[in-house]
Amino acid sequence: MGQKIHPLGFRLGATQNHCSHWFARPKDYSKSITEDRRIRDCIDKYVRESVRNSSNYGGIARIEIQRKTDLIRVEIHTGFPGLLMEDHGLGIERLRANIRNVLNHKDQKLHLTLKEIEKPYGEPEILAEHIAPQLENRVAFRRAMGKAIELAERTNSKGIKIQIPGRLDGNEIARAEWAREGRVPSQTIRARINYCCYPARTIYGVLGIKVWIFQGDE
Numbered sequence: 001m002g003q004k005i006h007p008l009g010f011r012l013g014a015t016q017n018h019c020s021h022w023f024a025r026p027k028d029y030s031k032s033i034t035e036d037r038r039i040r041d042c043i044d045k046y047v048r049e050s051v052r053n054s055s056n057y058g059g060i061a062r063i064e065i066q067r068k069t070d071l072i073r074v075e076i077h078t079g080f081p082g083l084l085m086e087d088h089g090l091g092i093e094r095l096r097a098n099i100r101n102v103l104n105h106k107d108q109k110l111h112l113t114l115k116e117i118e119k120p121y122g123e124p125e126i127l128a129e130h131i132a133p134q135l136e137n138r139v140a141f142r143r144a145m146g147k148a149i150e151l152a153e154r155t156n157s158k159g160i161k162i163q164i165p166g167r168l169d170g171n172e173i174a175r176a177e178w179a180r181e182g183r184v185p186s187q188t189i190r191a192r193i194n195y196c197c198y199p200a201r202t203i204y205g206v207l208g209i210k211v212w213i214f215q216g217d218e
Contacts, residue, residue, distance in 0.1 A: 007186060007195040007212065015192045015218050022067030031104060036065050038102040039074060046098055061123035073111045074099065079120020121148075122155035124211035128198035131162070131209050135200040141168050141207075145179045152181075152213060159183040159214035164200075166207035174205075183214055190218045 008016050024032045040063050047060060059080040066073040096112050103110070120126045127148050134144040145162045152160045159182025167174050185191045192215045200207040 007193050011189055011191075011193070014189050019062055020065045020067075022065070024067075032067065035102070035104055039063070039065060039072075039099055042098055042102050043074075043076065043095065046095055059120060059126050059129060061117055061120070061125050070107075071109045071111060072103070073113070075113050075115055077115045077117055079117040079123065079126050081114045081116045119155040121151040122157055122213060122215070124194045124196040124213050125198065127152060127213070128196050128209045128211050131164075131211075132198055132200040135164070135207055135209075136202055138202075141177060142179070145177075148211075149179060149181050157182070157213050158216050159212075161212040163210040164207055165210075167202075167204040168207070170204045184212050185214065186212065188217070192216055192218060 012018070020033075020036050022032065043063060044060070059078050061077045061079065064075040064077070066075075092112065092114070096110060099112065100106065100110060117123060117126075121130070130151070131144050131148050134147075135141060141164050145164065148162060149160055159180070161178060161180040161184045163176060163178035165174065165176035168177060184193065186193065194213045194215065196211055198209045198211075200209055
């Protein structure tokens with residue numbers, strides 16, 4: 001039986017960094033972790049409900065949280081910052097107000113910033129968000145994976161692997177299908193591999209979209 005390990009946790013300290021940067025007392029550690037999870041869930045839910053439709057989606061690659069004594073800094077890395085502006089129907093001020101509602105201490109300052117990613121389709125989270133609505137709209141999974149690989153190749157990535165397990169095309173027996181282009185050395189620590197797992201909720205059940213993108217060696 002093969003032993004599996006998370007690709008990002010396997011490389012922490014070598015080629016990967018944490019998305020939360022702060023220190024806390026032992027008694028406050030669990031509260032801070034829970035609050036970070038609530039902040040990320042709040043952003044994902046708000047973007048999914050307000051932005052994502054048949055033509056566009058959130059496009060959030062990652063959310064970094066930095067904590068100080070009386071300040072919480074939230075950086076949203078996205079390839080499409082225009083979707084989070086006022087003229088596109090999603091106000092950044094409304095998003096900040098929603099985040100304040102989930103904070104444990106209401107008197108803490110909140111600094112919310114957007115950072116644009118030059119090559120959004122080189123990020124596995126954005127690529128998985130691009131595949132999910134296609135599967136939910138009953139697009140053939142092989143066609144969706146092929147289109148995603150074409151978009152990733154334009155970012156000059158060294159390799160990409162996509163796996164979609166579940167009841168594909170509504171079949172009664174679940175299976176896992178995958179497609180790969182280039183090299184994805186998953187057992188090499190110095191390899192800079194980004195990974196994500198994103199759910200696609202179809203009428204037949206949930207499909208788990210897994211994306212690995214190899215960006216080169218350190």
